[in-house]
Amino acid sequence: MSQFDFAEAFEQARTAPDVTDRATGLEEADRIGGVALVQARLHGQGAEFCADCDEPIPDARRKAYSSAVCCVDCQGLREGRRNG
Ligand SMILES: [Zn+2]
Known part of the structure; x- marks a missing residue:
């Protein structure tokens, strides 16, 4: 996964006009970036x-x-892990 994919998915979800789309989008962002990352973004910390x-x-x-x-x-x- 990349930060860009996550940011894009999160931003789409956050700005979705329909609440169902938003929920689905956040689930997608969860899948890409992990729950913690979504929570962090939502709370700005x-x-x-x-x-x-x-x-x-x-x-x-x-x-x-x-x-x-x-x-x-x-x-x-x-x-x-990443280094070896
Ligand atoms: Zn730990």
């Missing part, structure tokens, strides 16, 4: 709970990285 382990994300991290959707530990795991 980072996710409150880690998308991977459901631990609360500290306020300081959410302020520093407004788009963070997972905790420091899981972020490290994600990046480690």
Whole structure:
């Protein structure tokens, strides 16, 4: 998935004139970007709970990285996974 696909799906959903389209669109955005990312966008801030382990994300991290959707530990795991 790419951030662009998610942003596009989210924006289409958010601006849909019909509430059913909006709900369907948000589900689609969920599928692409994950629930945490949708929640984060809707609230204009980072996710409150880690998308991977459901631990609360500290306020300081959410302020520093407004788009963070997972905790420091899981972020490290994600990046480690990506690198090899
Ligand atoms: Zn985590």
